[in-house]
Amino acid sequence: MRVAPDAWGSAGFTGAAAREPEASCPFAPSGDADVAGADVIGGGGTGAGAAGAGATGGCTPAGLRPAASRATVLPRLEGPLPPSLRSPDIARDPYPLYRTLRTSHPFHYDEAFGAWLISRHEDVRAALGDPRLIAPVQGSAPLEDRTHAAHRALLSPALRGRALAALRAGVERAAFVLARRLADRQEADLVTEFCHWLPAVAAVSALGLPHEDTARVREWCRDGLTHLGGGHGDLDVFLRPHVARRRARPGADLLSVLCTARADGRPLPDETVVGMAGTLLGAGGEATHLALASFLANLLDHPTQLRLVRERPALIPGAWAESLRRDPAVHIVMRRALVPVVTAAGTIPAGADVACLIGSAGRDPVRFAAPDHYEVLRPAPGRLAFGTGRHRCLGIQLARLTAECALHAVLEALPRLRWTPAGRPESEGLTTRGPKTLPVLLG
Ligand code: HEM
Structure with a gap:
């Protein structure tokens, strides 16, 4: 994914310096949890599609009716310029600024x-x-359209349909192992002990990497590598032997798909394969762990809705979509105008950068009634959290599968889950955002 300019600097993505002490890997071969031998929860069944919307039928809660009947153009107010996105405190709470921007400065140069x-x-x-x-x-030329489209065409089938279904059992098992490890505890932090791990497991399974390397992969997932064709020293060194092995003996995993793919009649060079694999780890890992943390936080904040989801698992996809609307993991996606672009919002000069504020869009009262409210029965929470157009996220279904498996496992293994008396921690981050800890009581 392409993110805001500071994504490569200190403000956006979690750098090594900001990390908490290393946790032991629950998937190491000598560890106490046997992934392969663990019970598999559920029957794989939460139902597909936008169940939250469709399955709830006439359950639309009062006050959540679509806002289409309301004016779509808000009055433009005069007044002082809004603070910059870079101002202190905005990363702590960007929502007042978003409100000001939507209401009085919908097209504003920061x-x-x-x-x-x-x-x-x-x-x-x-x-x-x-x-x-x-x-x-950042740091390299954008991929030209044809190459970008070809890369998407390669990756896309491996992240949906039958290929995705083949990953479900492994992710389910891992989610259950992670949740069950916490079951005898009184307290835990679900971010470090659960949310950081599961997306890494999903990535390891998708790429067909050894499960004992999950801890290393987890670190790269958290780095938030973000560009197709990009590179990362340690990751290159780690991946290249796997690439060589897949070239010699391909399997059914995503790394094999990349290693056997041909572009213009030739195999993809090693650096392209490694770059694409790195992109998947970074793009998928960080966004999924943040989104997962917000999802669990939203349900913990609303015990009645949590109970409803527990009783009616078909609501889980809608509950996930609603959490992504209210608290998206990616708040800012950047674009650049190559020519002057006249839009409904205003004219973007050639060469200018545009910050698309996804975090603000999800709280727009013109589109969503009671937008600050989390409501699992909201009829159409939308999917803008994954972008749209040519760069729309390729991992939507893998992320949803991960979230569904996570919630099933947590509901089953941790039935008494609730906040500690301190309650919900603040989310943090400007470009990507989510709670950095989830302190919960389990017993
Ligand atoms: C909840 C989790 C996720 C969120 C919120 C998310 C969000 C996004 C967003 C907003 C974009 C669009 C960026 C743009 O328009 O420039 C994007 C792109 C992308 N995502 Fe995700 N993502 C998630 C999970 C994943 C996963 C699990 C994978 C893969 C394993 C993945 C792979 C990608 C890739 C490869 C792109 C670039 C697509 C392109 O440029 O054509 N994402 N993601």
């Missing part, structure tokens, strides 16, 4: 951030889908 800010749902959706706005890449 000098300090160096980009035009687009904040209304409709404008964000349109900008992300606009082919005249390209996804800038």
Whole structure:
């Protein structure tokens, strides 16, 4: 995914310096949890599709009816310029700024951030889908359209359909192992002991890497590597022997798909394969762990809704989509105008950067009634959290599978799960965002 300019610096992604002490890997061969031998929970069945919307039928809670009947153009108010996205405190709580931007400055140049800010749902959706706005890449030229489309075409089948179904059992088992390890404890932090691990397991399974390397992969997942074709020293060294093995003896995993793929009649070079694998780890890992942490936090905040989801697992996909609307993991996606671009929001000059504020779009009252409220029965929470257009996320289904497995395991293994008296910790982050800890009581 392409993210805001600071994603490669200190503010956005979690750097090594900010990490908590290393946790022991629950998937190491000599560890106490036997992934292969663990019970598999559930029957794989939460039902597919937008169950939250469709399956709930006439259950739309009062006050959550679509906002279509309301005015779609809010009055433009005069007043002081809004603070910059870079101002102190915005990363702690960006929502007041988002409100100001949507209401009175829907197309605003943020000098300090160096980009035009687009904040209304409709404008964000349109900008992300606009082919005249390209996804800038830090440190290297953007992939030309044909190569980008070819890479997507390669990756996409391996992250959905039958290939995805083949991953479910492994992710389910891992989720259950992780949750069961906590079952005898009184307290735990679900971010470090659960949310950080499961996306790494999903990535390891998808790429066909050894499970005993999950702890290393988890670190790369948390780095948030973000560009197709990119590289990362340690990751290169780790992946290259696996690439060589897959070239000699391909299997059914995603790394084998990349190693056997041909572009213009030739195999993909090693650096491309390694770059694409790295992109999947970074793009998928960090976003999924943050989204998972927000999902669990939203349900812990609403015990009645948690009970409802427990009783009716078909609501889980809708509950996940609603959490991504209210608390998306990726708040800012960048675009750059190659030519002057006239949009409904305003004219973007050639060469200018645009920050599409996904976090603001999900709270737009013109699109969503009671937008700050978390409601698992909301009829249409949308999917803007995964972007739209040519760069729409390739991991939507893998992320959803991971979230479903996570929640099933947590509900089954930790039936008394609730906040500690301190309650929900604040989310943090400007570009990517989520709670950094989830302190819970289990006993
Ligand atoms: C809840 C979890 C996730 C969220 C919120 C998320 C969000 C996003 C967003 C917003 C974009 C669009 C970036 C843009 O328009 O420039 C994106 C792109 C992407 N995502 Fe995800 N993502 C998630 C999980 C995953 C997973 C699990 C994978 C793969 C294993 C993945 C792989 C990718 C890739 C490869 C792209 C780039 C697509 C392109 O440029 O064509 N994501 N993601």
